[in-house]
Amino acid sequence: MCNVSMQRTAGFVVLLTAAVLVLVAGCGEDGTTAPPPVNEFAPPTNLAVVNGPNEVLLRWQASTDAADSDFKGYHVYRHTSTMVGATDAQLLTYKRNSAVITSTTYIDGTALNGTKYYYAVRALRGSSELSTPTSEYDTAPRREGNDPIDLAEFKYAGQPSGLNCATPQAYAMESSSPDNRSFIDCYLGTMGNDDETNQALVLKSPHLVLNHSTNWANRVAELVLLGTGQTAWDTPNAPTTGWASQVELGTNPVGKVIAVRTPGGTGVRHYAKVWIQGVSGTAGFRVISATVAYQEIADYPRFFAGR
Numbered sequence: 001m002c003n004v005s006m007q008r009t010a011g012f013v014v015l016l017t018a019a020v021l022v023l024v025a026g027c028g029e030d031g032t033t034a035p036p037p038v039n040e041f042a043p044p045t046n047l048a049v050v051n052g053p054n055e056v057l058l059r060w061q062a063s064t065d066a067a068d069s070d071f072k073g074y075h076v077y078r079h080t081s082t083m084v085g086a087t088d089a090q091l092l093t094y095k096r097n098s099a100v101i102t103s104t105t106y107i108d109g110t111a112l113n114g115t116k117y118y119y120a121v122r123a124l125r126g127s128s129e130l131s132t133p134t135s136e137y138d139t140a141p142r143r144e145g146n147d148p149i150d151l152a153e154f155k156y157a158g159q160p161s162g163l164n165c166a167t168p169q170a171y172a173m174e175s176s177s178p179d180n181r182s183f184i185d186c187y188l189g190t191m192g193n194d195d196e197t198n199q200a201l202v203l204k205s206p207h208l209v210l211n212h213s214t215n216w217a218n219r220v221a222e223l224v225l226l227g228t229g230q231t232a233w234d235t236p237n238a239p240t241t242g243w244a245s246q247v248e249l250g251t252n253p254v255g256k257v258i259a260v261r262t263p264g265g266t267g268v269r270h271y272a273k274v275w276i277q278g279v280s281g282t283a284g285f286r287v288i289s290a291t292v293a294y295q296e297i298a299d300y301p302r303f304f305a306g307r
Contacts, residue, residue: 041065043131044074044104044121050234051141056108056117060134063123072124073100077133078108079118084136091122091133100124114296116140140297148277148289151188154195154209156285162187162206165260165272168292173209181206185262185272186221188288191248197284203258203274204246222261223247226273232257238271238301253279253288259303268298 042064050057058076065071077083077094086094096108111117117140120133145168152159152170160170162184171180173187184206190199194211206219222243226232238259247258253276260272271294278289295303 041123041125041129041131044123044134047119047121047134047137048236049119049137049139050236051111051139053144054109054111054113054141056111056119056139056141058106058108058119058121060104060121062104063131065123065125065131068125070125072126073102074104074106075122075124075130076101076106076108077120077122078111080116082118082136082138083120083133088130091120111141113141113143116297116300139302140295140300142293142295142303144293145291148291150287150289153197153201153281153284153286154187154189155197156281156287159287161189163274163290163292165262165274165292165294166270166296168294173206181216181219182265184219186223186260186274188286189246191246200251201249201253201286201288202246203249203260206263208245218265219263220245221263224259226257226259228255228257233273233275235259236302238303249276249288270298271295271301271303273303 044060044063046061048059050059060074063071076096077091078096079094083091083094097106116138118136118138120136122133123131143166149163149168149170150160151163152161154161154173160172162171162173162180163169163186164171164183165185169183171183173184174180186203187206187209189195189202189204189209190197191202192199195209203223205221205223207216209216223246224239224242224244225247226235226239235257238261243261249256256276258274260274262270262272273293275291276288277291279286281287293303
């Protein structure tokens with residue numbers, strides 16, 4: 001029952017202002033206010049992104065009003081800082097699409113590697129009525145190597161074993177001239193403390209080389225297995241747990257995707273992914289071929305892969 005406060009003045013019953021407002025809004029049986037108007041326009045939901053070099057693909061779920069006869073489509077908004085609280089006039093300046101989008105995907109081909117962007121989507125109906133925006137999503141396109149990189153087992157003399165995720169490029173693990181230590185983020189070794197050739201292959205932190213040589217002590221990386229195949233490659237965020245100094249690759253590493261948190265020798269870390277595409281050779285002479293993606297924004301834990 002809806003309770004209304006009253007008071008008597010000069011013999012008349014006068015409804016208090018607050019009670020009048022409640023009556024105008026309507027009262028539910030449980031004492032709550034009435035539901036929103038039935039013509040409230042539903043926004044799209046579940047905005048997600050997948051990006052590659054210099055591009056971002058956005059996906060979202062359709063507005064529940066998309067079947068209405070006056071429904072037109074969607075607008076996409078992008079800015080380099082948060083758009084939460086932005087006015088309609090401000091959002092208009094952030095709009096990316098020139099024509100109304102009638103699907104639930106959009107490719108932003110003007111995004112730049114190493115730049116952090118914020119995205120949101122609104123639905124449009126009639127001539128100009130816009131829904132509220134979706135929840136905002138931030139991301140940053142990252143560089144991806146065009147060709148797989150070959151890494152040789154550490155004991156494979158004369159072949160590069162260390163990986164620079166940023167280039168991406170393979171380097172020899174020697175500390176002699178030129179000294180490659182500052183370039184190497186991880187390397188292909190084995191489970192043995194001195195990378196013995198009768199042990200299983202692992203991708204591991206540089207500080208573990210040569211039985212924990214002091215020459216490499218400050219090159220500490222962290223790695224974690226994300227899974228296998230495209231699903232693992234498309235994992236959007238770096239995990240918060242599970243990091244270790246090495247990841248065992250097993251007898252058939254093809255398809256495995258490993259995240260790398262690079263050594264923080266400069267005070268910051270970067271995130272990368274390594275997707276193993278092939279393996280060849282026998283114990284002591286094994287070589288893996290891997291695709292590498294690298295997030296150029298320091299300490300930014302989101303790394304997305306190509307579609």
